[in-house]
Amino acid sequence: MEQGAGLQVTQISKSFGSVSVLEKLDLTVQQGEFISIVGRSGCGKSTFLRLLAGLDEPTTGEIQLNEQRIKGINPEVRVMFQESRLLPWMTVVENVEIGLNDQASLSKEEKRNQALKMLEQVGLKGRENEWPHVLSGGQKQRVSLARALISRPKLLLLDEPLGALDAFTRLEMHQLILKLWNEHRFTAFLVTHDVAEAISLADRILLLEKGKIAMDLPVEIERPREREDHHVSELETKVIRRVMHT
Amino acid sequence: MKKNKTMEGIVPWVLPLLLLILWQIASSSEWIPSRLFPAPTVIVQTFIEELQSGILLHHLGISTYRALVGLLIGGGIGFILGLINGLFPFAGKFFDSTIQMIRNVPHLALIPLIIIWLGIGETAKIFLVSLGVLFPIYVNTYHGIRTVDRGLIEMGRVYGLRSWELFRKIILPGALPSIFVGLRYALGLMWLTLIVAETIASDSGIGYMAMNAREFMKTDVIILSIIIYALLGKLADVLAKVIEEKTLKWHPSYAKQK
Ligand SMILES: Nc1ncnc2c1ncn2[C@@H]1O[C@H](COP(=O)(O)OP(=O)(O)OP(=O)(O)O)[C@@H](O)[C@H]1O
Numbered sequence: 001m002e003q004g005a006g007l008q009v010t011q012i013s014k015s016f017g018s019v020s021v022l023e024k025l026d027l028t029v030q031q032g033e034f035i036s037i038v039g040r041s042g043c044g045k046s047t048f049l050r051l052l053a054g055l056d057e058p059t060t061g062e063i064q065l066n067e068q069r070i071k072g073i074n075p076e077v078r079v080m081f082q083e084s085r086l087l088p089w090m091t092v093v094e095n096v097e098i099g100l101n102d103q104a105s106l107s108k109e110e111k112r113n114q115a116l117k118m119l120e121q122v123g124l125k126g127r128e129n130e131w132p133h134v135l136s137g138g139q140k141q142r143v144s145l146a147r148a149l150i151s152r153p154k155l156l157l158l159d160e161p162l163g164a165l166d167a168f169t170r171l172e173m174h175q176l177i178l179k180l181w182n183e184h185r186f187t188a189f190l191v192t193h194d195v196a197e198a199i200s201l202a203d204r205i206l207l208l209e210k211g212k213i214a215m216d217l218p219v220e221i222e223r224p225r226e227r228e229d230h231h232v233s234e235l236e237t238k239v240i241r242r243v244m245h246t
Numbered sequence: 247m248k249k250n251k252t253m254e255g256i257v258p259w260v261l262p263l264l265l266l267i268l269w270q271i272a273s274s275s276e277w278i279p280s281r282l283f284p285a286p287t288v289i290v291q292t293f294i295e296e297l298q299s300g301i302l303l304h305h306l307g308i309s310t311y312r313a314l315v316g317l318l319i320g321g322g323i324g325f326i327l328g329l330i331n332g333l334f335p336f337a338g339k340f341f342d343s344t345i346q347m348i349r350n351v352p353h354l355a356l357i358p359l360i361i362i363w364l365g366i367g368e369t370a371k372i373f374l375v376s377l378g379v380l381f382p383i384y385v386n387t388y389h390g391i392r393t394v395d396r397g398l399i400e401m402g403r404v405y406g407l408r409s410w411e412l413f414r415k416i417i418l419p420g421a422l423p424s425i426f427v428g429l430r431y432a433l434g435l436m437w438l439t440l441i442v443a444e445t446i447a448s449d450s451g452i453g454y455m456a457m458n459a460r461e462f463m464k465t466d467v468i469i470l471s472i473i474i475y476a477l478l479g480k481l482a483d484v485l486a487k488v489i490e491e492k493t494l495k496w497h498p499s500y501a502k503q504k
């Protein structure tokens with residue numbers, strides 16, 4: 001089975017004009033790890049993800065993906081944003097096919113078949129010919145997830161993808177993301193404001209503060225992790241205390 | 247319930263129909279001078295005569311030709327300028343304020359100049375129509391392209407869409423609703439410009455037909471010309487709307503209720 005990407009972040013800094021957002025940040029991530037990033041609003045979480053995605057370049061320092069320096073956008077890396085960013089003028093299945101855009105070797109039929117399979121995996125079988133605007137927020141994010149994963153990326157970046165969803169839909173999406181992560185084995189980065197969400201999904205929780213990783217906490221609790229489990233709630237309290245402390 | 251529906255369908259037509267009947271009676275009984283207000287039946291008769299003599303179709307053909315060629319040239323230039331300025335920020339900076347300045351000149355005010363420069367031939371009229379449709383299409387194309395959701399463009403880049411594909415799959419469809427607004431506005435201006443141009447300076451076309459009829463006091467032909475212009479305007483608008491609905495069927499405001 002194909003493995004997710006290992007990541008090596010060395011001494012990256014990023015500033016916008018005179019504002020320094022990330023300062024000499026170091027991080028090593030194992031293949032297939034599920035990382036959650038928490039931190040206060042404006043601390044640079046999205047900026048960090050954009051660097052990983054190759055959408056922006058670090059001011060100094062470098063990021064290696066499987067020993068290869070990241071230079072610009074990379075087909076092995078996919079991003080899911082808070083808004084689903086589906087193209088309103090394409091049907092659901094056409095939107096998923098966008099994920100295979102850079103696979104020139106595939107024929108039209110192959111792309112369509114893979115897209116249909118992927119839609120089935122995210123629980124949207126039979127909705128392929130609808131316009132995005134008729135879908136609910138959660139369904140749109142499922143399509144967005146299908147689009148991100150259809151090309152079997154090695155690294156999936158999730159920037160608060162569930163932020164706009166209600167609590168029940170979020171729980172469903174957690175299960176779905178975990179299921180796909182188990183099957184595809186990609187490396188995942190999830191930015192979230194919800195500490196409980198970070199704990200229920202991640203192997204490691206990173207706290208981003210003052211441009212650096214201020215805390216790197218492994219989550220050593222068996223999955224599935226129930227909210228009522230006292231390990232989970234203890235960890236949640238600990239993380240929230242730490243975030244609020246400074 | 248069903249009866250109600252048919253009633254509702256009829257109601258808006260009652261008043262126009264009554265007015266028409268009133269007009270017919272008033273004119274044919276000479277309550278109003280039929281020389282100035284020919285009866286509807288007379289106009290229909292004129293219509294049939296002009297149609298049979300081939301004169302109407304001749305003028306109609308010429309007017310339609312001018313309208314379409316003008317729309318194609320002016321609309322094409324406006325669209326391309328809008329694309330270039332919208333896609334390349336430098337071009338936008340360089341051209342836009344100049345174009346906006348020229349746009350402030352009412353194009354119909356140029357008629358005397360254009361007659362001197364180009365005479366009253368086809369070129370003059372096509373030029374005027376082109377000028378009339380250019381700006382609404384330009385402005386709305388430019389605006390449409392500049393307001394395409396940045397998030398979608400960034401998404402496209404993540405998925406490896408490059409230049410042409412990015413344009414075809416994201417930028418152009420995103421700008422289309424705005425471009426259609428410009429097109430429908432331009433169609434209105436197209437007929438308006440043509441009416442004025444043909445009425446003032448022409449020796450053919452519907453506008454000329456009306457002007458020519460004035461010399462012989464043939465009010466029926468004048469009214470017929472006006473009605474034809476109205477119908478042409480309506481036809482163009484309906485066509486544009488149909489194309490718009492087909493092209494924008496993904497748009498929530500055009501979604502068919504199932
Ligand atoms: N393109 C940019 N130009 C200038 N400043 C920027 C830019 N992008 C981000 N910043 C600044 O960098 C800082 C970090 O922004 P970022 O979006 O990464 O925060 P965040 O942690 O994702 O916040 P949130 O949790 O609210 O999403 C902010 O102060 C922001 O104003």
Ligand SMILES: [Mg+2]
Pocket residue numbers: 045046047159
């Ligand atoms: Mg953010």
